[in-house]
Amino acid sequence: MTVDVAGLAGALDGNAALQRRARLAALAFAVRADTAETTVRIGERVTVSSGRAGDAAFTLVASAAAWQAFASAVPAVGYQSLVGMQRMGHLRVEGDVLAWGRHMLFLEQLFATLRPSAAPAVAAAVGTPFIEPVVGRYLRLDLDGRPQRIYFEEAGPADGIPLLCLHTAGADGRQYRALLNDAEVTRRFRVIAFDLPWHGKSSPPAGFEAEAYRLTTDLYVDTVMAVSRALGLERPAVMGCSIGGRAVLHLALRHGGHFRAAIGLQSATHAEAGADPRLRDLGVLFRPDIHGQEAAAGTVACLIAPTSPAADRWETLWHYMQGGPAVFMGDLHYYFGEGDLRNTDLAGLDDKCPLYLLTGEYDLSATPELTAELARATGARHFEVMKGMGHFPMSENPAAFRGYLLPVLDRIAAEG
Known part of the structure; x- marks a missing residue:
């Protein structure tokens, strides 16, 4: 595998939001690059092991070249996110697609840590308080x-x-x-x-x-x-x-x-x-077992450029x-x-x-x-x-x- 999926093991470090979500996820899934398979298990920690575990809810399937394109510092169009790759046919989801839909946004954050680290977003200081000219x-x-x-x-x-x-x-x-x-x-x-x-x-x-x-x-x-x-x-x-x-x-x-x-x-x-309309057709945007609005953010996150400022990107979501x-x-x-x-x-x-x-x-x-x-x-x-x-x-x-x-x-x- 050309991308070091083992790097996901440190994805929770220093991120309280991801840590909280991981504790609630209780999820195992597999990643396949060409013929190589890896299992990712999420709980109090993220663990990565070789092979596909029997309790993996789904498998994210892409070529080694596609995974490498995803993990680049500035991904090309169509490789900016997991859902983006799915829409373009570069990634296939095998197994429980509803489990995938339930955790899309969380997994986008998780896998984004495979890219070279970007400088943390720091908002400019306001300075003297002022009222915006918006009524x-x-x-x-x-x-x-x-x-x-x-x-x-x-x-x-x-x-x-x-x-x-x-x-x-x-x-x-x-x-x-x-x-x-x-x-x-x-x-x-x-x-x-x-x-x-x-x-x-x-x-x-x-x-x-x-x-x-x-x-x-x-x-x-x-x-x-x-x-x-x-x-x-x-x-x-x-x-x-x-x-x-x-x-x-x-x-x-x-x-x-x-x-x-x-x-x-x-x-x-x-x-x-897109190439895989199941997320829309299965109604993940309005199901009692899925947070519809988080799923909505997950489906549109793939439409945002990877070079957009983090603060503006996340406010949009x-x-x-x-x-x-x-x-x-x-x-x-x-x-x-x-x-x-x-x-x-x-x-x-x-x-x-x-x-x-x-x-x-x-x-x-x-x-x-x-x-x-x-x-x-x-x-x-x-x-x-x-x-x-x-x-x-x-x-x-x-x-x-x-x-x-x-x-x-x-x-x-x-x-x-």
Whole structure:
């Protein structure tokens, strides 16, 4: 085996969170590289032994070359995580896939210790206490005949160019925290980020306990338009990521004249489910025997670039860990199915609404190839691959993201 799996034995050292999780895991699994097999047993300690034990719940199977690519300091696209390798077909899970799904995020942390040690994340000192220039409010409105209480945050001048920001599936408007605090942006733009109903601080509507949440195209578009009109936004620009990146396309198709521009982050006509869809199909995101929100974070961790700052990467995952039960799964109904645009004529969409597309190179879902295809189909006036970024550019690496976004905002402001 080209990767020293025995190194997992020290993975718990100095990490109280991993130590606590390991004590509760009581898990044995095997790792196979070509024909060599190793058993990893997790409890008070992590122990590694040669061969496959009979009580191993599952086996992680990959070539020796694939394991070596995973363990490199900066993994190539598709090798940045275990689930990423699974999605791309570089890794196969044999055995109890639910046991694998139950421990995904924990095992991602465990195996990441096989890579060369990175400098620990140290946040910059705040210094003198200050209040951020971000204002949070609640908007009351009726949406499709139901009263809603929608939370939004904003920053920037009241007469600035409105920039309406749409978060990703299962998350909320906190993903735009850095943009809301960027003085260069808020000098000209009124940045507004709201939480969809059922997300973040926007509670579900009355009677939610008797229904199963599912996001549809009509519901998404109607919600964005209702918020925009209720806030009195005149010719706003709209920017969305992931499901939001799909939504900006539906908004441009149906209401292109309402928006001065649409910025699609990780936009594509459809999403790639990956080589092994069992985690989604088996419902690990909503099972009584699995922490659904930790599983949600585990499924999206593979979409984050390995070079993204640790603090920003983990804050992005924290938002996923806090979502409501099955809300992420309800959003995926739109993302993987109902909101699919492959059979829609997108020719000339940029003429209806100026379209700017930015996609991270490490995204395994809305890949750069899919966004390039979208750019050709729509005639988008701008398409760029963001190097060293993944599926959540505005939250996983906001400092690098602004270098790609600011020129786009300059063009939008100049073109009126």
